Amino acid sequence: MTTATTIPSPAPVMGGIEPPPTILSRVAIGDFLRRTAQRDPARTALVDGGTRLSYGALDDRVSATANALLATGLAPGERVATLCNNSADFVAAFFGIHRAGLIWVPINTGLGLDDVRYILEHAQASCLLVDAAVLARPGLRELLDDIPLRSRFIVEGEADGAYAGFAAARDAQPAREPEVAIGDRDVAQIMYTSGTTGRPKGVMQCHLAVVMAALANAVELGLYRDDTANAVLPLFHCAQHTLLCCSLMAGATTILMRSFDPAAVLDAIERERITRLFALPLMYQAMLEHPSFARRDLSSLRTCMYAMAPMAESLLRRLIERFCPNFMLGSGQTEMYPLTVAFRPEEQLRRFGPYWGVSSVLNDTAVMDDEGRLLGRGEVGEIVHRGPNVMLGYYRDPEATARARAxxxxxxxxxGMWDADGQLLFKDRKKDMIKTGGENVPSVKVEAVLLQHPAVANAAVVGLPHARWIEAVTAFVVLKPGYSTCETELVEHCKAHLGGFEVPKAIRLLDTLPMTSTGKVQKQPLRERYSDLYSG
Structure with missing residues (x-):
């Protein structure tokens, strides 16, 4: 039996009694899928277009995948990278990586070529699984040819030169779970952060963190086997990945989607009777404003979750009235596997602003000052967490790890800040707090005001170098289709809702904002591109 690299075992406890052997008490990502398959083998686990995969079939495919990877000579603890979009084969691939005791390194398919190279080399990947459609991206094959990988496979598509067909390799293996010892603190995956500033950092998560997060999320959502959820965001991102895991743990059905199309999501809600929907605010708005919305039957929806971007009050009220009565905001980050805090449905119309709600059942949440003192209600400080969903650290970056766990x-x-009722209120990213003329201006506060304007679809606010103000509050705005306005009108709108020092010194109308694949605005490119806006 091969053993993966583990953190040293704890000292004997309880009067010299040794902890139980790993195999007896282990917590491993591949195990909960097997257990669900044993309980409900015929229940539909995944729907991928015209393919409907039962739990039994998915579990068999995962075991065969694990055997196919180990048959290449990979040893538990080696890194297997993926460049794949959502599909049932991708789900089987990363669960197979886990079941083999290997370490999954998901790579965002929308990253620039330099970042793809950096991640593969920094993670020291031994094997790559890639979709044919992704491999066809200009320049990617040439880049990958320069990287010394021991094996390369096409997940979705046919074999192509040095890239073997993974489906054929998988189907040639027995659907029998391999005997691999896995410790609950073994590294299960290294997810690289989006890299909005500088190079991405590899976040190491262990099996225990992912399993515990999935279990806690099922509790928070009240998820059960009669639920049907969607997966329209990319599975290489922690938010969609953890929600898929909790659905599979609960025995629910997940409808996979390759990309977002408002009509297609509305079709899926009606056809599959989706009960749990997860999308970004802009996605909900696109569905609400789709010409076919008025005739849609959305009565199956129980809870709609949103994340990663603020929700304007006007949009939220319309959605609760016309889309689904229960909306929930979930927050977290790759380093502290989500959810860490949730703004629950019963709170959504009781208070407005950038509320994150209350801590998850899984972890503790607090607000801390720069000296390490925990702060009380009404005091602003850094949001900090403790719990089993915390990362093991940043891969090959002990200094950043030490800073993150001070x-x-x-x-x-x-x-953030706790309000008088114990609800967590997000103030800003530490690096996005604008210091202008001796005052602190939360960029999120100005963005919220701009989003209240009927013509504004999206907004990003940053501080740019200024000779007088040190940093000048500067806004970049994208308008809704068919709407028009000007900088002067938007400035007057801000003056009606903000203090004088908070009003943007300049507002630029753009066609688009730089975004990550998960809908987060990337502010660093705006800072760099417009760094000399106020020069002279």
């Missing part, structure tokens, strides 16, 4: 708490880089 004072024995995980530091998020987010500023």
């Amino acid at each position: 004072f024995d708490w995980h530091h998020t880089g987010d500023l």
